[in-house]
Amino acid sequence: MPQRSDAQANRERILDIAEDVFGHGGKSASTEEVARLAGVGIATVFRNFPTKAALLEAVLVRHFNRLQAEAEARLGEQDPGAAFFGFFRHLVAGAATKIALVEALLEAGGFGDSEAAEASHALRRAVGGLLQRAQQAGAVRNDVELPEVYALLVGTSRAAAQAPLDDEVRSRMLAIVFAGLAATGRTKAADFS
Amino acid sequence: MPQRSDAQANRERILDIAEDVFGHGGKSASTEEVARLAGVGIATVFRNFPTKAALLEAVLVRHFNRLQAEAEARLGEQDPGAAFFGFFRHLVAGAATKIALVEALLEAGGFGDSEAAEASHALRRAVGGLLQRAQQAGAVRNDVELPEVYALLVGTSRAAAQAPLDDEVRSRMLAIVFAGLAATGRTKAADFS
Amino acid sequence: MPQRSDAQANRERILDIAEDVFGHGGKSASTEEVARLAGVGIATVFRNFPTKAALLEAVLVRHFNRLQAEAEARLGEQDPGAAFFGFFRHLVAGAATKIALVEALLEAGGFGDSEAAEASHALRRAVGGLLQRAQQAGAVRNDVELPEVYALLVGTSRAAAQAPLDDEVRSRMLAIVFAGLAATGRTKAADFS
Amino acid sequence: MPQRSDAQANRERILDIAEDVFGHGGKSASTEEVARLAGVGIATVFRNFPTKAALLEAVLVRHFNRLQAEAEARLGEQDPGAAFFGFFRHLVAGAATKIALVEALLEAGGFGDSEAAEASHALRRAVGGLLQRAQQAGAVRNDVELPEVYALLVGTSRAAAQAPLDDEVRSRMLAIVFAGLAATGRTKAADFS
DNA sequence: AATGAATGAGCTTTCATTCAT
DNA sequence: GATGAATGAAAGCTCATTCAT
Structure with missing residues (x-):
């Protein structure tokens, strides 16, 4: 007390x-x-x-804000490819024990006009910024767009959040996704794997 | 009534x-x-x-069995690449409204030695068969293994199961993953996207 | 079937x-x-x-009738003391695994005008007959009456019906009660213990 | 409320x-x-x-403790016979409306190593103390032992707890049991009846 | 006459939420 | 402000009883 x-x-x-x-x-x-x-x-x-929902929302807002800050910090990095893939990996690794947070990640619109919705959108915009720079730098294919990239971010996080997915498997899973995102085959993205 | x-x-x-x-x-x-x-x-x-758990298990068993049957049916297809990627796409599309089922997909071993655990493993083995044939046919890179492929299957299903992910985004998300899985860059896998 | x-x-x-x-x-x-x-x-x-109650009642009626028949059969025995104490012991021993039956034994009036009430009263009357003869023969004190004897019958049955009361303890318990019932100290009743 | x-x-x-x-x-x-x-x-x-079981246990523990305290208080009385028979009568009279509690009295060991089991054993020990003193004082026969005395305590309580057993009948029932327990015929115990 | 699937009321237990202290 | 006892609305599950076959 x-x-x-x-x-x-x-x-x-x-x-x-x-x-x-x-x-x-x-x-x-x-x-x-x-x-x-x-x-x-x-x-x-x-x-x-x-309300319990309010508590959950507050947790999410804080978490989204942290991720957004992390993303924006990486916007200033020299290598846009490293920035994008590094953030992707960082987010997925961090999700490992945060089931509820990951669950909420994709429910972007599901929060009504709440603070959580705004925080979620802000994060999404920040990821969009990283993606754009990576594409301009030639590290990511130009024909991919934010929605599918974001979906992959969420999906791989979700997969990683489940119990029996060890570090190595997670790494190999990301290597595949990064290869698919990379501009020229998988060579470039593999650098960040 | x-x-x-x-x-x-x-x-x-x-x-x-x-x-x-x-x-x-x-x-x-x-x-x-x-x-x-x-x-x-x-x-x-x-x-x-x-028991409620028994009901959930029965649902899962039936779902797993259906997917397994679908996978095994595709084992007989002529084009192993088309079989593998086609099944992948089929599973993800079908997951669209089955959040909990997808959640259970990865919890594989979490059912003890129940019927659901066996059904889950059987499905996993069937996917392994499709993967192996696709690799032998040169449609999928030889250095990927079942655990990460299965994780991607689960993760992308999870992403697809969320509400505001329309068909086109799902398709583009899969195109990225398939490109990453394809043996030579993204050319081949793109055929199935 | x-x-x-x-x-x-x-x-x-x-x-x-x-x-x-x-x-x-x-x-x-x-x-x-x-x-x-x-x-x-x-x-x-x-x-x-x-009804479940009807089933229970039918069980009780049959059981009461059996006990009544047993009591009436003993009315014809030569030694009235042996008849009374023997029946007492028989009833208590038989109660060993019949909790519900014993529970019902004392609820004489609790059955309304049902068949079970009549069967219960008939049994009670039969016990009264045994008691009376034993008293006339000098085997049981003359100052005891049916209500307290019946209560002892029920009570000792109840005690015997509980799990951890082995045969020897039951026997020693009855010896005490019999001694209390016997006309001259405990000598006579001990013969039946 | x-x-x-x-x-x-x-x-x-x-x-x-x-x-x-x-x-x-x-x-x-x-x-x-x-x-x-x-x-x-x-x-x-x-x-x-x-838990419902926990509630029942708490009730029993309190009841057992009260009885135990009563028994131990009587250990200090001058007349060991009066102490023993008085407690016996007290317990049976108090049981009049406590069917389930009495049921639990004999299930002694059935509680595992719970608090209720300990409380039950403590009560039993206290009764044992009263019995021993009464025997040493010559008020109770030397050849009776605690198990059968305890069984009688439980049985007569059970009988008394049923509805239509009025005070007088209960008293006469106890007089019989006390006569059986008394050292020399029924003379002595009758004093406490 | 026999069956067993279907029923709904009721029981134990949990949990978000409120309110007196 | 902080506390935690009190609350009532479910949720999971059981059981006596009914009814279509």
Whole structure:
């Protein structure tokens, strides 16, 4: 029972734990477990997030924002191909234990006009930026477009989030996708595999 | 609410509805909804499938068996490349509204030594057969192996199962994956896209 | 599935099995188990006994009637003391695995005007006859009356019906009660222990 | 429906009501009825006792502990015979409306190594203490042992718990048992009847 | 007459959410 | 603000009973 601890700190701790709990157990994990692991009362969770959906959304927004920041940071890298494929790999690797997050990734429009929808779109735009640069640099075929690339990002993340997919298989799976995305056969993309 | 209409027909209708319901809502959809949509009492569902898990398993077994039959039928086709890529496309297209089923696809071993586990492995073996023939025929790179191919099958299915992914995007997504799998650049696989 | 078997035989088999099932599991045992063990369909049970309560009652009536017959048979024995104490011991020993039956023994008035109530009263009267003769013969104290004797019969039966009460303990328990009932200390009653 | 009145008081009220409800209806009485009579929501019952079995156990433990305390208090009495027979009478009188509790009394070992098993054994030991002192004082025959005495305790309680057994009959029933337990004929024990 | 599939009410248990402290 | 006890609406599952065959 933390006394007079800063409310903001509580909110962050709840989000951290929720990300973990929902990541492992899916959205069907219980709010009470979040509260318990966060070391706060259940009512404190509901004070900060009036609804379970709101909590889930907050987790997603934060996660999307992080990914967006990561993507935008890579926009400034020298090698646009390395930037694009590196981000792709980074996102998929990070999804390994975040089932619920990945589930939400594609539901772009499913959030209504919520903050989560906006965060999701912003991430998508950032990925679009990486793709465009990679195409202009000749690292990715010019005839692919964002929707299918994004779908692949989500799909491979989803595959990686399941339990029995070890690192090596994930790597080989990505090598195939990258080969398909690469401008000239698979040679170039293989560099990032 | 039909009574005593025909036991076998009832069982099949329950399975059909359950495939639909669990396909959309995931395994968290309620058994009661299955019963209601099937037009039977809740107890009838539980008479046929003593447990919710048993119902889900029965749905999966039937689905896996269908896919396996489809895969094995294609083993006899003349063009091994067309057989492999055609089946891949077929499976992904069919996954469009079957979220939970796809979820279960990768959980392969998670069923203990149940019937579902065996059905899942049988499907995997059948896919392995298609892959092997396609490689021998030079349609698929020799350095890819079943685990990553299966992961891609699952991942792209998962991506396709989400709501706002229309046919064209799905097709273009698969074109990328097929290009990555194709033996010589993307030329060959593109034929099946 | 017995075909065209005599209906009466079915009824008897159901009663036999029900006595066993309810004896072990109490009245909360399921009717379906009775049907299964009797080798008949569930509907056959309900055709013969329109209600679970009716089945239970039929079991009780038969059991009470048997005990009554046994008691009345002993009325003709030469030694009234041996007749009384012997019947007491017989009833308690027989109760060992018949929880539900014993439960019902004391509920004399609880059956309304049903057949079971009559059977229960008839048994009670028969026990009264044995008691009276034993008292007239000087084997049982004259100041005890049927209500408390019947209560002891039921109580010791109940104790014996519980699982971990082995034969020897039951015997020693009865020896105490018999000593209390005997006219002159415990000497006489001990003869029957 | 009081809210947040006082947790401990609520817990006690639930236990009180449960003792009553299970006492009358046996363990097949519904938890929902306990909640309703206690004036709390069903979930409140399950918050305090995570399982129906746990609730039943808690009721039993409390009951056993009370009886044990009573027995031990009587260990200090001057007249060991009065202590033993008095406790016997007290326990049987108290059982009048506690069918299920009495049922549980003999199932002693049936609880695994739960708290209820320990409480039951402790009670049994306390009764053993009373018995031993009464025997040393010459108030109870030396050749009786705890198992049969305990069985009689349970059996007479069971008999007394049934509906139509009025006070006088119960008293006369006990007089018989006490006469059987008494060291020299029935003279001595009759004093406590 | 016999069957067993179908039924719906009811039970135990869980969980998001509210509210008195 | 924070707490956690209390809530009621499901959910999964069982069982006595009915009814078409």
